[in-house]
Amino acid sequence: MKSSSFSKALALIFFALTAGLASWTFANLSFISSRIDNNIFSLLPKLERNPVSEEFINRISSSGERSLVVLISSDNIDTSLEAEKALRASIKGLELTSPLADDDFSAYISLLKRHRSSLITREDIHLLDTQLPSFWYDKANSLAYSMGGLLLPWGEDPFGLSNDWLYRLGRSSKVHPYGDSLVVDHDGISYVVIPLEASRPLSSIQDQNILADGINAAITETANKFRGIHILRSGVAFIASDTSKVARDDISTIGLISAIAAFVLIASIFRSFYAITVTLTTVSIAFLYAVLACLFIFPKIYILTMAFGTSLIGMSVDYCLYWLTASIDDDKNPLDRRRYLLPGMFLALATTTIGYCLLAITPFPVLSQMAVFSIGGIISAWLTVILIFPYVKNLRFNSNNTYSILRYIKPGFLNNRGTLRWATIGLVLLLSIYGAFAFKTNDDIRSLASFDKGLVNEQLEVSKILDIPSPSQFFIVTGSSEADALNHTESLSKDLDQLVSAGYISGYQSITKYLPSIASQNKASASYASSNKEVALHKIAKEMGMNHEWVKQLNKVDPPLTMADLKDLPIYKKLSYLWFDSGSGARSTAVLLMGLRGQPAVDELAKLENPNITWVDKPQEISQVFRRYRTLFSYIVLLGYLLTFAAIYFKFKSDAWRAVLPPVFATFITLGILSFMGETIGLLSVIAFALLLGVGTDYGIFLLQYPNDKKVVFSISIAALMTLISFGSLSLSSIPALHSFGIALFFGIFLSWLLTIFFARRSNA
Amino acid sequence: MMAFNFIKKALIAFLMLSPGYVLADQFLDQVKSSINSPPITRGNFIQHRILVGVSKRLTSEGYFIVDKSRGILWITEKPIYQALAVTSSGITVSNKSNTLMNLSSRNDPSVRYVNELLLAIFSGDIASLDKLFTHSGEITANGWAMELIPRNSASTVFKKVAILGNSSVSHITLVSKEGDLTDIAFANVKPVASLTQDEVLQLQ
Numbered sequence: 017m018k019s020s021s022f023s024k025a026l027a028l029i030f031f032a033l034t035a036g037l038a039s040w041t042f043a044n045l046s047f048i049s050s051r052i053d054n055n056i057f058s059l060l061p062k063l064e065r066n067p068v069s070e071e072f073i074n075r076i077s078s079s080g081e082r083s084l085v086v087l088i089s090s091d092n093i094d095t096s097l098e099a100e101k102a103l104r105a106s107i108k109g110l111e112l113t114s115p116l117a118d119d120d121f122s123a124y125i126s127l128l129k130r131h132r133s134s135l136i137t138r139e140d141i142h143l144l145d146t147q148l149p150s151f152w153y154d155k156a157n158s159l160a161y162s163m164g165g166l167l168l169p170w171g172e173d174p175f176g177l178s179n180d181w182l183y184r185l186g187r188s189s190k191v192h193p194y195g196d197s198l199v200v201d202h203d204g205i206s207y208v209v210i211p212l213e214a215s216r217p218l219s220s221i222q223d224q225n226i227l228a229d230g231i232n233a234a235i236t237e238t239a240n241k242f243r244g245i246h247i248l249r250s251g252v253a254f255i256a257s258d259t260s261k262v263a264r265d266d267i268s269t270i271g272l273i274s275a276i277a278a279f280v281l282i283a284s285i286f287r288s289f290y291a292i293t294v295t296l297t298t299v300s301i302a303f304l305y306a307v308l309a310c311l312f313i314f315p316k317i318y319i320l321t322m323a324f325g326t327s328l329i330g331m332s333v334d335y336c337l338y339w340l341t342a343s344i345d346d347d348k349n350p351l352d353r354r355r356y357l358l359p360g361m362f363l364a365l366a367t368t369t370i371g372y373c374l375l376a377i378t379p380f381p382v383l384s385q386m387a388v389f390s391i392g393g394i395i396s397a398w399l400t401v402i403l404i405f406p407y408v409k410n411l412r413f414n415s416n417n418t419y420s421i422l423r424y425i426k427p428g429f430l431n432n433r434g435t436l437r438w439a440t441i442g443l444v445l446l447l448s449i450y451g452a453f454a455f456k457t458n459d460d461i462r463s464l465a466s467f468d469k470g471l472v473n474e475q476l477e478v479s480k481i482l483d484i485p486s487p488s489q490f491f492i493v494t495g496s497s498e499a500d501a502l503n504h505t506e507s508l509s510k511d512l513d514q515l516v517s518a519g520y521i522s523g524y525q526s527i528t529k530y531l532p533s534i535a536s537q538n539k540a541s542a543s544y545a546s547s548n549k550e551v552a553l554h555k556i557a558k559e560m561g562m563n564h565e566w567v568k569q570l571n572k573v574d575p576p577l578t579m580a581d582l583k584d585l586p587i588y589k590k591l592s593y594l595w596f597d598s599g600s601g602a603r604s605t606a607v608l609l610m611g612l613r614g615q616p617a618v619d620e621l622a623k624l625e626n627p628n629i630t631w632v633d634k635p636q637e638i639s640q641v642f643r644r645y646r647t648l649f650s651y652i653v654l655l656g657y658l659l660t661f662a663a664i665y666f667k668f669k670s671d672a673w674r675a676v677l678p679p680v681f682a683t684f685i686t687l688g689i690l691s692f693m694g695e696t697i698g699l700l701s702v703i704a705f706a707l708l709l710g711v712g713t714d715y716g717i718f719l720l721q722y723p724n725d726k727k728v729v730f731s732i733s734i735a736a737l738m739t740l741i742s743f744g745s746l747s748l749s750s751i752p753a754l755h756s757f758g759i760a761l762f763f764g765i766f767l768s769w770l771l772t773i774f775f776a777r778r779s780n781a
Numbered sequence: 782m783m784a785f786n787f788i789k790k791a792l793i794a795f796l797m798l799s800p801g802y803v804l805a806d807q808f809l810d811q812v813k814s815s816i817n818s819p820p821i822t823r824g825n826f827i828q829h830r831i832l833v834g835v836s837k838r839l840t841s842e843g844y845f846i847v848d849k850s851r852g853i854l855w856i857t858e859k860p861i862y863q864a865l866a867v868t869s870s871g872i873t874v875s876n877k878s879n880t881l882m883n884l885s886s887r888n889d890p891s892v893r894y895v896n897e898l899l900l901a902i903f904s905g906d907i908a909s910l911d912k913l914f915t916h917s918g919e920i921t922a923n924g925w926a927m928e929l930i931p932r933n934s935a936s937t938v939f940k941k942v943a944i945l946g947n948s949s950v951s952h953i954t955l956v957s958k959e960g961d962l963t964d965i966a967f968a969n970v971k972p973v974a975s976l977t978q979d980e981v982l983q984l985q
Contacts, residue, residue: 151879158863158874158881161841163828163855169959171834176882195913195932561837 020351027403034301034400037308048307050220052317068492068596068604069632075593076487077252081218084112084231084251085478086210087200090244096208097197099242103210106234110227111215123585125167128178131577132570133544134537135181144543152552160560174556174570175549185529190483202481207248209482218253221260221319228257249471250478258468262750263319267326270745274329275299277741281734282333286340286413294408295336302332302397309392314385324386324754330742331368331390332397334735335361339401341731343412350406358402360721360728364714365398367660371710374652375703378645383703425733427719427776444771448681451688458696459642485525485608488634489618494604495628498579501603502533504628508607511624520620522611527594530587537576545573642699649702653683656709664713668720671777675716678771679708679764686763700753704743704760711739712768719776729773736769808918812925815948819972822847824949828857831962848976851984866983914942923947 041048086103088096104114128135136144143151156174168178191200191209198209212231218224232254235247278299279292286292306328310317342357369391376387405411478484493508495501505528512524532540550571557567579595582588596604612618618633625631657676665672683705690697715732722728743765746758823846830839843857852868863876874882918927924947931939945952949970955963976984 154861154876154879155881157861158876160830160832160835160839161828161857161861161863162874163857163865163963163965167959169833169957169961171832172959559837560835562835566834 023351023403023406027407030399030403034304034396038304041304041308048311051311051315052221052319052322068494069490069606069630069634071596072490072492072606072632073487073634079593080252080487082214082253084212084214084227084249084253085482086212086231086235087207087248087250087478087481088210088238089205089207089246089248090242093199093206093208095242095245096206097194099238099245099247100197100208100210102241103234103238103247106237107212107231110230112212112227112231113215114210114212124587125178125182127577127581127585128181129168129172131537131574131581132173132178133541133572133574134576135532136177136540136544137180137184140177140180141540141543144546144549147548149548149551149555152549153555156552156556160556171562171566174553177544190481200481207481212251214253221257224253224257225260228253248474248478248481250475250484255467255471255475258471260319262468263323266323266749266751266754267319270323270749271326271329273745273748274326274742277745278329278333278738281738281741282337282340285416285734286344287416288413290410291340291413294405294411295333295340298336298397298400299329299332301400302328302393305396306389306393310385310389313388314381318382318385320382320751320753321385321389323749323751324746324757325389325393327742327746327758328390328393328397330738331394333738333742335365335394335397335401337734337738338364338731339405340411340413341727341734344727345415346412346727350411354402354406360718361398361402363717363721365394367710367713367717368394368707369710370656371707374649374706378699378703379641425729425773427729427773427778440774444681444685447688448684451684451686451691454691455687455697456691457643457646458698459639459646460698480611483523483610485610486612488632489612489621490609490632491607491621491624492604492630492632493607493628494602494630497601498603499534501605502528502531503535505605505607506533506536508624508629512607512609515617515620518620520613520617521609524610525594525608527591527605527607530591531577531579531582534576541573541576545571646697646699646702649699649706653702653706653709656706657713660709660713664717664720671720674775674777675713675720675772678716678775679712679768681771682712682764682767683708685767686760689763690760695756695759698756700757701760704757704764708761708764708768711765712772715769715772716776719772723777732772733769736765740765740769808920808925808927809916811920812918812927812946815924815946820849821973821976822949822970823973824970825968827966827968829964831964833960846973846976846980848984851976851981854980854983864983868984870985921945924951 088099088103090096090099152175155176159174159176160170167173167182173179190202191198193199194208198211200207200209214223214227218227231249235249239245239247278295282291282295283289303325306325307317310321338357338361339353342353346353348356372387372390372394374387376384376391378384491508493501493505495504505526509524509526509528512521512526515521516523528536553567553570556562579597582591594606594608596606598604609621612621618636622631622633657680661672661676664675668675686705686708687697690701695701715736718728718732740762743758743761746754747762749755749758823844825842825844827840827842830841832839841857841861842859843855845856846854848854852866855865855867857863857865861876863874863881866873869886871883871885873880873884914929914931916927916929918925924945926943926945929942929944939955940958941954941956943954944950949967951967953963953965953967955965957963
């Protein structure tokens with residue numbers, strides 16, 4: 017009696033806790049929905065290999081999240097400019113700012129006057145070293161008598177050297193102001209550029225969708241109004257908004273399929289609305305704890321977790337099914353029933369949880385969150401069944417027709433038909449061997465998520481037109497001091513210049529374009545002091561009536577420019593983006609690349625790595641992590657089977673293989689089927705096989721644990737069907753990660769169930 | 782760095798100020814109706830420059846040719862010789878012995894704008910000018926006068942541009958941001974039937 021009151025107390029505590037959490041959740045729904053995150057950058061694994069490169073990627077993602085670009089082109093620039101006006105008018109209501117061409121060069125020009133001798137283009141250095149006084153005299157005269165104005169007054173820059181320097185910098189940007197607009201030319205087409213920035217951080221899906229939908233509507237409206245115009249979009253917000261919509265559609269489709277299937281199944285077996293209500297309540301409790309577990313552990317809940325989480329329906333229904341089927345035509349006291357079911361259900365929970373734990377220890381935040389979600393959900397569903405169900409009134413059902421149909425499933429079928437049985441075993445072995453050798457692996461990062469092809473293409477096109485550097489493939493150059501870092505950057509620039517002329521990359525962005533190394537600046541100053549130029553200067557001074565002070569001023573060698581000189585200029589904001597000041601002596605800078613031509617370019621770039629220069633290739637890095645974990649998990653799955661076998665060997669001795677071999681064969685045959693279907697095997701497929709280890713061995717363990725209980729065959733069959741439906745529907749997902757997970761489990765669970773029944777000992781009952 | 786494109790803007794700005802162009806609205810309609818726009822124009826110019834910190838006033842003279850199909854040639858003859866050629870393929874400045882500046886539109890597509898804009902100006906495409914400048918103007922006893930202010934300070938190096946004209950542009954004043962002042966007076970502006978062989982070569 018003592019244990020019974022203890023169990024009652026436990027049930028009460030769990031019930032009270034659940035009720036309390038449910039009301040808290042209900043009261044804080046808006047808070048919870050604000051914690052749903054659709055930032056696709058946060059899906060990337062956290063790797064601490066190079067803190068500077070991680071810091072740089074953070075800078076890109078935090079600024080990238082908010083900025084959007086729209087490009088408009090047509091066969092006539094005036095039409096494009098009209099369309100720009102219309103588009104700007106229709107996005108007026110949105111929380112957007114549009115940075116226009118900023119006049120931040122005036123400050124740079126005044127700086128240039130103080131470092132005149134240090135900042136000279138390579139071409140001019142060559143001319144200073146080689147040309148005679150007459151050339152410089154002619155040039156100064158020509159500029160003095162030219163028609164237009166230059167950037168610096170002639171008196172400040174009589175040979176146009178500073179002008180040339182500024183012009184070279186100007187050429188590094190393809191976008192140029194055009195009246196009130198910005199225009200870029202690419203392949204003979206002029207595009208009007210509309211840079212946009214969200215006025216505040218896009219912290220929620222709603223904000224993101226409002227913005228993306230608003231701009232998309234404005235684009236459609238503009239495109240309808242102006243015939244023949246072409247509009248391109250680029251920006252994380254567009255892709256994230258689209259992805260979250262896809263994920264949301266997935267959640268509703270998969271969730272609906274799973275839910276309907278679960279309830280149809282339960283309705284047909286138990287013919288009871290009451291059974292459906294009990295199951296529905298269990299599923300709700302599972303979801304409650306799943307969401308709360310994630311909220312408790314993670315700052316944000318990813319929308320992909322929610323999509324994956326729909327498989328929880330099937331998992332939590334499983335435990336209900338074990339109990340409900342056990343109650344069919346059963347007159348045992350519910351507490352006795354629990355005592356009877358507990359060992360099997362405990363093993364089932366333990367093996368499944370271990371499967372999910374493997375998912376939790378990956379460095380991929382989204383995968384560990386999926387695991388926490390599932391573990392929280394299944395443990396609470398299990399607790400609901402074990403603690404609460406014994407006290408739920410009238411949970412006893414009668415058998416009906418459906419039940420009798422399922423009774424035709426006989427453990428150990430074909431057991432007494434020798435030839436057919438051996439032929440089947442031969443076929444299983446053959447298919448397994450085929451599977452073991454036929455599969456192809458794929459560790460590409462894109463196997464984690466898929467984005468709308470059209471949007472991705474637009475993004476790529478915009479990057480090409482605007483010459484936007486790659487956000488995920490770049491160099492980090494480090495030096496013991498600013499001067500040292502700039503020296504290394506310049507030597508890298510020389511190698512990159514060669515790759516540009518060889519066509520591997522179209523260009524690069526380096527801080528040394530604006531701030532050359534001290535050595536380069538000294539070299540420029542040495543050439544600037546050329547006697548040929550000096551002779552010309554004296555001659556032109558005389559002719560123009562300039563005084564001695566002017567000549568002296570223009571012959572002076574200036575101190576080199578340093579980062580500290582740039583600190584107060586508007587341009588510093590743009591340059592400091594590439595610059596990392598660690599506080600102590602060391603300095604790092606990012607060198608960004610434009611127009612990488614595929615893998616050969618990546619190979620060439622990787623060769624430039626040395627102790628001071630780090631080549632960062634984020635996609636490849638992530639793919640390597642994928643591969644490493646895929647390999648690791650393959651071993652873990654192998655080890656898991658060995659451990660499971662060892663564990664149950666003590667209890668079931670020579671029959672233990674009947675629980676372990678079926679999921680092993682199922683795994684290999686699934687590999688075969690997937691390769692036959694052209695699917696590739698990635699980390700997610702291996703994790704699916706790990707879960708299959710947990711779920712698949714359950715069936716065999718149950719059959720071994722209750723060899724004479726005919727209802728066990730029934731309940732594992734229903735459970736398998738349920739799992740099949742919930743994971744099978746994941747295979748319908750348009751998100752590749754969920755798809756490969758779902759499809760691997762779909763075949764795996766089915767085969768595992770079939771083979772477990774096939775290899776089971778014939779029941780004596 | 783979009784802000785560093787001003788050299789091109791400078792060129793666009795000053796080259797569009799050659800004789801014979803027109804702008805929109807009522808005032809501009811009047812200007813437009815008084816101005817002639819033949820396929821090829823030729824004329825002489827006298828230019829005065831006042832440069833910041835330079836006491837000497839620089840006076841130069843020469844001639845110019847505008848060919849709607851080829852581009853623009855601006856030849857300074859006195860006190861030094863130099864030739865400025867603007868075509869769809871680029872901009873070059875040279876004297877008798879050297880090329881002093883060469884901007885190819887292949888390296889830098891926006892150089893193409895200089896030519897496109899100029900030709901638009903000469904064919905009376907008012908919209909193009911209006912995109913870059915706001916204007917004010919008046920009809921005077923001898924013709925018309927107008928003042929142009931850049932819409933976006935980053936897009937030109939000029940603070941202000943003033944133009945006087947009648948049946949063709951007779952006078953242009955350019956004030957750069959840094960204070961250098963250029964004053965151009967035009968004379969004998971008239972249509973011509975065809976270019977010389979040498980001029981065709983320079984505009985290639």
